[in-house]
Amino acid sequence: MLFVIGLGLADANDISVKGLEIIRKCDRVYLEAYTSILTVGQKELEQFYDRSVILADRELVESGAEEILGNAEKEDVAFLVVGDPFGATTHTDLVLRAREKGINVQIVHNASILNAVGCCGLQLYSFGEVVSIPYWTDTWQPDSFYKKIEANRSRNLHTLCLLDIKVKEPTMESIMTKSIKYMPPKFMTTAEAADQLLKIIEKKSEKMVYSADSLVVGLARIGSNDQQIVASTLQEMKETNLGGPLHCLVIPARSLHPLESEYLLQYATDKERFLEIIKREETL
């Protein structure tokens, strides 16, 4: 049997009791290690689970499904995913491959940033489509996600922006050679995301529904003891350091519910200006 188990967002003990019970009885346990990370690593997890864990990088998950699913008709295999199991398409694919082989599958759900983002006080029912902000390169600077932010704003919906993660990416030079070398992992910060958004806004000439002086909410390490939430202008977010990964960004709707603004106010870097911005954006 294949168990796909969500680990939640931050700490080793964010796993559900159900999930932990399953891990302890499984024959093999894989940890998916490239679409997201916890605040703890493999060693801490192994200690907490009291068993060994096999790291599964992109190559193994996308090309090595045979290995992961090997003998899972008879043995119990756990596949651990940060957040909820259905956060990434590759996991959906693994489940499909398992079912094709007649292997039973059980999913153990957990928190993902898609619902935990509610901790900033913005109502989950007022979020529109989620967007992903990719790392730009010198030659590849896509901005299609900005259209989705605008579309959400035009319907007075918030936008959760997931920020890019680069784990185990081969260096350009090593791709040409036989021995692949990997770049150090990098995780986009709210400051980097704000910078890219500002560049997109600068390029647009039409009247903007979102500007450098608009409100943005930065979130870091949600669910951990040192999580941080900051509400500021986009311009200010570019200069704000929220510490270690993972970060995400929220572009609020133009008009906030009173309970939303009351809640969000506690995270404002400048409370007076926060209230001014909210009042101004409502009239946009």
Place this chain on the structure above:
Amino acid sequence: MLFVIGLGLADANDISVKGLEIIRKCDRVYLEAYTSILTVGQKELEQFYDRSVILADRELVESGAEEILGNAEKEDVAFLVVGDPFGATTHTDLVLRAREKGINVQIVHNASILNAVGCCGLQLYSFGEVVSIPYWTDTWQPDSFYKKIEANRSRNLHTLCLLDIKVKEPTMESIMTKSIKYMPPKFMTTAEAADQLLKIIEKKSEKMVYSADSLVVGLARIGSNDQQIVASTLQEMKETNLGGPLHCLVIPARSLHPLESEYLLQYATDKERFLEIIKREETL
């Protein structure tokens, strides 16, 4: 300190290890019992936690915040919520009241239907705004949620429809008297929701982007061992019984990703027709 702890969606052991550890050391534990339910009741939870739990109905949470927060500056109070803590505005309000009183608050996240719905194979990143479908009465039949479904469809996004729950609602007769009597709890089924949707569609005269022959996905008791997922036409969903609560409904986008249709196909009541519908809806 106030701990607001998500319980996940189905079973007693869907709570996180972190959440369970906190519950066991708290002085008082409240269970919010009116915005959602698990597949187990208060007794099973008390047994699993190995401690007593106080049921908190709407009256207590909305008017009795003083009682819940009483002495929480010194004592530890846990407030348990089915799903994730930020699923309902009343919980946001409780946290705000606590902070006003200088009481520290810690949130323990968990799965909610907003991310667990990904288990039907529709990508979470392709969902638009969530809608709530309320129980109609003879004199109150709102259909504003339908506009949001249309808006999502026009952007090729899926819509998660949360279905109404009536728990501890006073009977009309008893409101007139001094002793309030309550109606038995009721939970909207996917069949009832489909019926209301069909009635809305029948009333509209313009060319519809969504019809009785369109695709719908019904989900019941997600996360439990006997969860059910069915993909059928809206007309057929009206006649389909998915068993006990909770149910929810998904209106898929017009055009599905190949991985989405491959995954969803396993839940189709009629696989051939499912593929026909998908093909037809893509051209809408």
